[in-house]
Amino acid sequence: MARSIQSLERAAAVLRLLAGGERRLGLSDIASTLGLAKGTAHGLLRTLQQEGFVEQDAVSGRYQLGAELLRLGNSYLDVHELRARALVWSDDLARSSGEAVYLGVLHHGGVLVVHHVFRPDDSRQVLEIGVMQPLHCTAVGKVLAAYDPVAHAEMMDAERESFTERTLTSEAALEECLELVRARGWASDVEETWDGVASLAAPILDRRRLTVGAVGVTGAVERLYRDGELRPELVASVRDCARAVSRDLGAARF
Template identity: 55%
Template sequence: MPGPIQSIERAAAMLRLLARGSGHHGLAEISAALGLPKGTAHGILRTLQRVEFVEQDQSTGRYRLGAALLHLGTSYLDANELRSRSINWADTLASRSGQEVRIGMHHDGAVLVVHHVFRPDDTMQTLGIGGMLPLHATALGKVLLAYDPELTATIRRRELTSLTRRTIVKPAALERVLAEVRTAGWASEAEEYMPGEASIAARIRVPGGLVVGAIGISGAVDRICDAANRPKPALVQQVSQAAEAVSRALAAES
């Protein structure tokens, strides 16, 4: 049986991206969000324009959905779907890392926790499903911000709340961090959200490259980070492998 056609997957991911938020994105934003070279992204956009799936604003050069797709849905997965397809990998990650695991997606300007696995120990813990976490101060949030230009634009216009002395509150500093996240495919934070706690998260993608969520671990700083407050490489690898496994599961279902 023939395999998937990569160009169609990328075009579909591009349409889903344009269906988000205001739906007006520049070429650089689109290529960065989907991890594509600008030339590749531009070629797909030109093709979509020819079939009227995409329109370009002549005054700004930004792209939006075309008339043929005005009723395209605004999301690919709902919270229940993402959770159901990620449960097994989240359990495995908690067992291997010894840390609590959260799966999150964007909702109403924050990270919505759609699944939460407790640390595999006997300490008192509180279930976090349905909780909302800040985008700029958590590893999950940084991943979601890095691959969603609409969210990033919103953050630029918003005053960032300082939650601890380590929280990033300057938009320019956050932009630099998000650029690093896009390069690496994962994010981390140490005591930016809560004193004494740290987290690592990686992107969950659907075919075509669109990031629909993130999976991550969190715990005490000394268990997540080394003496220099850098995330431990072994944990980064475990989180990244879990994210790739969930992404493969989503691809198999599509």
């Protein structure tokens, strides 16, 4: 079994103590409760304070949880709620489309897959929850880059790898593509990431009408396309799914 890191264990104990006890605690209270020397406790608190996880009251000198910890907690809850709200709708989309469904959010300059519904057939498939996908050449990524300024900036600042001969990598080509995404309300990827594979996706909005994720389907080009065009009923299903999840998150009708 891997050895734990004592300083991290102690820092976690400090945060749990501040979260579960009185609103503010002094250095002596924290040190005595956790069985730490005052110098050790003070060093932990100072580091946590520098990172924004702990705040010190200027008058009393007592400590409380900081805003950065709250921000991280809200980020987790947002993603958790997004996935929870999308479960039923994404299952319905997989059944109606006959294709695999992905739910993605922006994470460290890419798309983090937070939910994946298998294609409803007997084929062998690999669960891809937790997988990172690129922003510039996936339908889900393009949706995020089109509607989220942070995602757009991260995509433009990153080194954009060419996965196939169809992958768009130039800034001008991508900007033109994103303008089309905003005009249509959905994005597509036709063999830009994998040969023979296409995808399409639409944005998910929250109650503030901010884009918090994207949902889409992925499958073989010959199944998603008909007469050289994406099947219109498939586009409608993906957009309906995105709207339904958005409404569940509190977004007004759109």
